[in-house]
Amino acid sequence: MFVFSLKYVAPLEEVDALLPDHVAWLKAQHEAGHFIAWGRKVPREGGLIMAHAPTREMAEELAASDPFVKGGAAEVEVIEFSPSFVxxxxxGLQG
Incomplete structure (x- = not known):
């Protein structure tokens, strides 16, 4: 399992301009079986995405394909973890 931690690096106006594409991307990745949860950080300085991917390489490719990241509005850290309790x-979240 992976967590994508997004940090905005552009003004919120630039983030908001990319928001429709970002939401469409989130929904498409959910439908593909990759994303199980997502949401904004509070305060609104980025967001978090919980993701399934078979390899770290695929997780990093998914994270890099985010319109926020591609558009230069956010940076992303890919964190891998193995839940020992749920x-x-x-x-189903346990490996």
Missing amino acids: APGLE
Whole structure:
């Protein structure tokens, strides 16, 4: 499992201009089975995406394809983790 931690590096006006493409990308990756959750950081300085990918290389490629990243509005850190505990109902998150 991976977490993509996005940090905005451009003014929010530039982020907002890319938002429709970013949301379409999120939905497409969810439909492809890659993304299971996402949302804004509070305060609004970036966002987080929980992702499934078979390899780190694929996760990094997915993260780099984000319109925010491609458009220069955000930087992304790809964090890999292996859950050792999950709440009931989330057992599918364990590797």
